[in-house]
Amino acid sequence: GAVVSQHPSRVxxxxxxxxxxxxxSLDFQATTMFWYRQFPKQSLMLMATSxxxxxxxxxxxxxxxxxxxxxxSLTLSTLTVTSAHPEDSSFYICSARGGExxxxxxxxxxxxxLLVL
Amino acid sequence: xxxVEQDPGPLSVPEGAIVSLNCTYSNSxxxxxxxxxxxxxxxxxxxxxxxxxxxxxDGRFTAQxxxxxxxxxxxxxxxxxxxxxTYLCAMSAVDSSYxxxxxxxxxLLVRx
Numbered sequence: 001g002a003v004v005s006q007h008p009s010r011v012x013x014x015x016x017x018x019x020x021x022x023x024x025s026l027d028f029q030a031t032t033m034f035w036y037r038q039f040p041k042q043s044l045m046l047m048a049t050s051x052x053x054x055x056x057x058x059x060x061x062x063x064x065x066x067x068x069x070x071x072x073s074l075t076l077s078t079l080t081v082t083s084a085h086p087e088d089s090s091f092y093i094c095s096a097r098g099g100e101x102x103x104x105x106x107x108x109x110x111x112x113x114l115l116v117l
Numbered sequence: 118x119x120x121v122e123q124d125p126g127p128l129s130v131p132e133g134a135i136v137s138l139n140c141t142y143s144n145s146x147x148x149x150x151x152x153x154x155x156x157x158x159x160x161x162x163x164x165x166x167x168x169x170x171x172x173x174x175d176g177r178f179t180a181q182x183x184x185x186x187x188x189x190x191x192x193x194x195x196x197x198x199x200x201x202x203t204y205l206c207a208m209s210a211v212d213s214s215y216x217x218x219x220x221x222x223x224x225l226l227v228r229x
Contacts, residue, residue, distance in 0.1 A: 006160070034217075043205060043219045044161070093160050097215060104149040104168070104215050108160035 003027050004096050006109035013084055014117055021079045021112045023094030029074035030096035034106060035067070038091045050077045084116045120144050123206055123220025131228050136193040140206035140220045143187065147208040149215070150182050152191045155203045155222070164204075165191065196227045 003026040013019050023033055031052045036044040048069050049057045056069035066088075068080040077096075081088055091113050095106035123140045130136055138152075148169055153161035165180040167173045167189075173180045179192040189208075193200055206220040 002163075004160075032214075043221045046216065049214070049216070091158070095160075095217075104209060105151060105163060105166050106215075106217055107163060108153070111158070111160045113158070 002107045004094065004107050004109040006094055006112050008112060009110060010113045010115075012115045012117065015085050016083055019081045019084055019114060021081075021092055021094075021114075023077045023079070023096070023109050025075045025096040025098075025107075028096070028098055030077075030098050031074060032097040033071060033077040034095045034097070035069060035077075035079050036093045036095065038093060038111075044093065081114065084114070086116045089114055089116045118143065119221075120218050121206065121208060121220045124223055125221050127224040127226055129226045129228060130196055132196060132198060134196050134227070136196050136200070136225060136227075138191040138193075138204050138206075138223050138225070140189050140208075141187055142189075142208060142218075144208075144210065144218075145184075145187070146210040146212055147218075148211065149209045150180070150189050151207045151209075151217070152178075152180055153205040153207060154200075155205060157202075161205055196225075198227045198229050201225055201227050 005024045007022045033050040035047045047062045050069045050071040052071045058064045071077040093111040095108045121142045150167045152165040155161040167180050170182050170184045177194045181190040203222040205222045207217040209215045
């Protein structure tokens with residue numbers, strides 16, 4: 001149990017286009033999901049907290065108009081990188097709170113590698 | 118000073134060795150402690166979860182939490198080359214909506 005999937009796993013796009021990343025909790029309902037960004041050889045940086053049915057909460061320094069988050073159901077959250085630029089290239093990982101160990105833990109998806117040319 | 122400190126390594130050990138990974142923290146409100154394993158280009162995988170102080174064992178892995186010293190550890194017995202990965206400690210508190218605060222991660226290499 002407690003499986004989280006992400007799609008796509010890799011995406012290459014041209015500068016100026018928008019990219020949508022999906023995060024799904026496959027075997028449990030997640031009222032809260034999180035979106036992280038990770039640079040090479042660094043730890044995870046929390047970008048935003050996504051709550052089902054309400055607006056996302058963004059961390060300081062994260063542009064909410066650049067990174068649009070929608071949590072439309074208890075099993076799906078999406079991150080849209082709008083007007084992507086090369087500096088947005090990174091590894092994006094989502095997590096879902098809950099599952100078999102309860103609300104205190106997070107289960108992570110496999111990540112999405114974004115390359116903006 | 119970071120809320121959670123973790124030696125980035127790399128830590129290189131021979132196969133079969135006992136590995137000790139550690140984190141220290143400064144926020145006494147942390148109550149939930151986790152260890153994640155992350156392979157290169159993959160998402161973190163939850164290894165161990167501990168609430169408050171004490172020990173927890175799962176197969177070759179043992180997690181220890183000492184809240185009085187603000188110190189947590191992960192021990193890996195009979196280490197295998199497949200254990201080579203980055204290990205991230207993470208912790209959270211009720212009053213911060215369970216947001217995870219991560220250590221920087223320790224890179225572990227187990228040599229055959």
